[in-house]
Amino acid sequence: MLFKGGGLPHESLALQEKLFGAGPDYNFMTRIERFKNSLVRVQHFIRCCARYNLHDHADKKWFEGVAFPNEVSVLGPHSGMFIPTLKEQGSEEQIQKWVPQAEKHQIMGTYIQTELGHGTFVRGLETTATYDPKTEEFILNSPTLTSIKWWPGGLGRTCNFGIVMALLYIDGKNYGMHPFVVQLRSLKTHEPLPGLTMGDIGPKFGFDTVDNGYLQFNHFGIPRENMLMKYCQVLKNGTYTKQTRNPKFSYGAMIFVRSMVVYEVAGQGLAKACTIAIRYSAIRRQSELKKSRPEPQILDYQTQQYKLFPLLALAYAVWFTGVRMKEIYFMVNNEIKQGHTERLPELHAISSGLKAFTTSMASWGIERCRLACGGHGYSAASGLPKIYVNATGGCTYEGENTVMLLQCARFLMNIYGGVKNGRRPSGSVNYLGERISSRCTLTSEFTLKSLADAFKHRAARMIKEASERLNRLQASGNDPEDSWNLNSVVLTKAAEAHCHYYMVLVFESVVESVEDNCVKDILRQLCQLLALCGIQENSGDFIQDGFLNNDQLELVKQKQLSLLSEIRPNAVLLVDAFEFHDVQLGSILGRFDGNVYENLFKWAKKTPLNKPEDLIHRLLR
Numbered sequence: 001m002l003f004k005g006g007g008l009p010h011e012s013l014a015l016q017e018k019l020f021g022a023g024p025d026y027n028f029m030t031r032i033e034r035f036k037n038s039l040v041r042v043q044h045f046i047r048c049c050a051r052y053n054l055h056d057h058a059d060k061k062w063f064e065g066v067a068f069p070n071e072v073s074v075l076g077p078h079s080g081m082f083i084p085t086l087k088e089q090g091s092e093e094q095i096q097k098w099v100p101q102a103e104k105h106q107i108m109g110t111y112i113q114t115e116l117g118h119g120t121f122v123r124g125l126e127t128t129a130t131y132d133p134k135t136e137e138f139i140l141n142s143p144t145l146t147s148i149k150w151w152p153g154g155l156g157r158t159c160n161f162g163i164v165m166a167l168l169y170i171d172g173k174n175y176g177m178h179p180f181v182v183q184l185r186s187l188k189t190h191e192p193l194p195g196l197t198m199g200d201i202g203p204k205f206g207f208d209t210v211d212n213g214y215l216q217f218n219h220f221g222i223p224r225e226n227m228l229m230k231y232c233q234v235l236k237n238g239t240y241t242k243q244t245r246n247p248k249f250s251y252g253a254m255i256f257v258r259s260m261v262v263y264e265v266a267g268q269g270l271a272k273a274c275t276i277a278i279r280y281s282a283i284r285r286q287s288e289l290k291k292s293r294p295e296p297q298i299l300d301y302q303t304q305q306y307k308l309f310p311l312l313a314l315a316y317a318v319w320f321t322g323v324r325m326k327e328i329y330f331m332v333n334n335e336i337k338q339g340h341t342e343r344l345p346e347l348h349a350i351s352s353g354l355k356a357f358t359t360s361m362a363s364w365g366i367e368r369c370r371l372a373c374g375g376h377g378y379s380a381a382s383g384l385p386k387i388y389v390n391a392t393g394g395c396t397y398e399g400e401n402t403v404m405l406l407q408c409a410r411f412l413m414n415i416y417g418g419v420k421n422g423r424r425p426s427g428s429v430n431y432l433g434e435r436i437s438s439r440c441t442l443t444s445e446f447t448l449k450s451l452a453d454a455f456k457h458r459a460a461r462m463i464k465e466a467s468e469r470l471n472r473l474q475a476s477g478n479d480p481e482d483s484w485n486l487n488s489v490v491l492t493k494a495a496e497a498h499c500h501y502y503m504v505l506v507f508e509s510v511v512e513s514v515e516d517n518c519v520k521d522i523l524r525q526l527c528q529l530l531a532l533c534g535i536q537e538n539s540g541d542f543i544q545d546g547f548l549n550n551d552q553l554e555l556v557k558q559k560q561l562s563l564l565s566e567i568r569p570n571a572v573l574l575v576d577a578f579e580f581h582d583v584q585l586g587s588i589l590g591r592f593d594g595n596v597y598e599n600l601f602k603w604a605k606k607t608p609l610n611k612p613e614d615l616i617h618r619l620l621r
């Protein structure tokens with residue numbers, strides 16, 4: 001690991017200091033300046049990776065965090081979607097043709113699926129790719145206004161290639177959604193190729209550094225060899241062949257990004273927000289805790305601890321869960337490459353569920369961190385608004401969270417139905433094969449095992465009840481689709497309970513794996529706090545069937561509050577342990593040296609509005 005802990009080559013840091021510190025500050029730039037500045041950093045990043053021979057994924061990711069603090073560059077869709085889709089869905093010949101060019105950034109690609117009229121419902125997408133055996137071409141077309149491709153990152157001005165998801169038609173027959181490699185722009189002039197209308201979709205809530213764009217096809221021909229043909233082929237004469245029963249293999253890129261989003265977006269975003277809010281809360285002194293005593297650190301107020309320490313525990317939980325999610329993705333993906341696709345449904349379900357669960361929790365948590373920092377939290381100097389607007393995009397892209405929870409719920413209903421027919425579940429849903437014990441083992445000791453068992457009980461009960469309610473709705477005369485819709489709120493909650501249990505279980509396993517007793521004790525406190533807050537915030541789920549009673553809930557609340565003061569002495573160390581470099585944090589409130597006020601004043605004086613300009617003076621006269 002070359003860079004972990006900030007071993008960044010000096011000139012890159014100097015560049016980052018210049019770009020963020022001494023030079024034009026992101027916060028003082030217009031959208032176009034931010035976009036152009038990002039492109040400069042993309043070029044610098046690519047040169048540094050070549051110069052320092054950066055190939056290790058973790059090193060590149062760390063360096064990306066410095067080069068693009070709390071923002072996505074066009075490298076996101078290029079390396080996170082375009083290249084993986086080529087590798088996963090391309091034939092050997094196609095991989096050889098395009099992947100080397102893409103990895104050398106000779107071509108820059110994106111993933112082009114969403115349309116003006118459809119994003120969630122992939123089967124409702126309208127762009128067509130009609131095979132013409134005479135010219136041995138696919139003719140791509142946007143048949144309607146709503147079929148215009150809309151949102152893909154980098155599509156507006158930057159990318160010259162893309163993977164286009166389109167409906168394959170041969171001899172009038174619709175074969176469904178397939179991926180096609182499409183050159184979008186001339187490699188010489190960078191102008192859109194004839195038959196393509198392209199542009200940027202305009203300002204957004206965040207993502208200022210990415211040109212999310214639109215693309216309209218007007219009977220645009222591409223060679224037959226440009227349909228990615230690992231799993232399905234179209235022969236010269238138009239014959240369609242396929243090597244997989246599962247039509248969802250073409251959805252593979254989405255599973256990859258969902259699996260990465262848990263760590264890269266939710267985990268990193270929440271951990272950074274906690275770092276900023278907790279460091280600032282140790283710096284900021286305000287009000288009077290005791291008469292005639294100095295103003296205390298705001299971190300000494302119990303309410304401030306109650307706001308931030310559960311989020312710190314959550315940040316650690318999402319971080320560990322994101323690491324586990326990546327491990328599972330690469331393990332199952334390797335199995336699939338060897339033809340073993342049995343675990344694809346579970347991978348789809350857990351990646352959909354955790355992507356939704358963690359990005360929702362992280363968005364809520366980042367905003368709570370901002371609110372805990374008073375007025376300076378509302379300043380762009382805190383870095384928190386930028387972290388929020390970029391992280392919260394993860395609740396929508398790669399599958400809107402409600403829809404993703406319903407996909408997870410669909411899998412849970414299938415598994416639960418199978419258990420009733422004698423099938424033994426395994427992996428992340430193995431607990432659904434166990435008898436649900438109504439006996440609560442929680443004691444005032446609050447062992448991690450007893451806490452995890454409480455979340456297991458809650459998830460199993462809610463999944464069972466969702467399944468039974470679905471059956472009752474159908475038994476009372478509703479057709480399957482209406483029954484599903486009338487049960488969808490209950491289904492999403494059951495999916496959330498499953499993901500919540502999964503996250504507590506992962507955290508418990510990490511704590512048990514730690515050998516250093518001091519670290520083990522501190523992480524155990526965080527895991528306990530995570531679980532106790534989960535019980536308190538969802539207490540209805542735990543008392544509904546009598547699993548927990550009021551006395552036990554009172555014990556939960558007391559333990560939760562006592563943990564706050566136990567965690568207080570280590571709170572700053574726990575955020576320092578994330579090892580974010582100041583440039584990665586992008587926050588004056590969260591500076592490692594704690595020198596907030598002096599730098600806040602310096603920063604404010606640099607704002608363009610303070611530049612003496614006749615125009616403004618004239619306006620103000």
Ligand SMILES: CC/C=C\C/C=C\C/C=C\C/C=C\CC/C=C/C(=O)SCCNC(=O)CCNC(=O)[C@H](O)C(C)(C)COP(=O)(O)OP(=O)(O)OC[C@H]1O[C@@H](n2cnc3c(N)ncnc32)[C@H](O)[C@@H]1OP(=O)(O)O
Pocket residue numbers: 072076077078079080081111113114119120121122123153248249251252254255256257260261264265344345348396397398399400403407410411414
């Ligand atoms: C670029 C990032 C790089 C790296 C990541 C790191 C960090 C991220 C940082 C920044 C991100 C930067 C930019 C963001 C980039 C964003 C890109 C996008 O948003 S791309 C577009 C994403 N769009 C979607 O996700 C659309 C969501 N909709 C769907 O996926 C499908 O429509 C849906 C699954 C909802 C329904 O599909 P449908 O065909 O209708 O199937 P149905 O529900 O009927 O189910 C049938 C059957 O299929 C199973 N199934 C569904 N999907 C999959 C799948 N993907 N894999 C496997 N199986 C699947 C489903 O479970 C069901 O099975 P059963 O019949 O129940 O057995």
Ligand SMILES: Cc1cc2nc3c(=O)[nH]c(=O)nc-3n(C[C@H](O)[C@H](O)[C@H](O)COP(=O)(O)OP(=O)(O)OC[C@H]3O[C@@H](n4cnc5c(N)ncnc54)[C@H](O)[C@@H]3O)c2cc1C
Pocket residue numbers: 077110111112113114117118119120121150151152153207212393396397398399400402403406
């Ligand atoms: C920052 C960002 C980057 C993106 N990058 C890309 C990219 O690179 N490539 C790309 O192809 N796309 C990209 N997208 C598009 C993204 O994938 C879609 O926005 C997303 O899939 C949601 O689809 P939609 O916007 O059409 O919302 P819709 O599908 O119209 O959903 C709108 C709302 O309707 C409700 N809803 C919809 N369907 C259901 C259902 N079945 N059950 C219950 N409720 C439902 C939900 O509340 C949902 O929020 C990006 C989007 C964003 C915000």
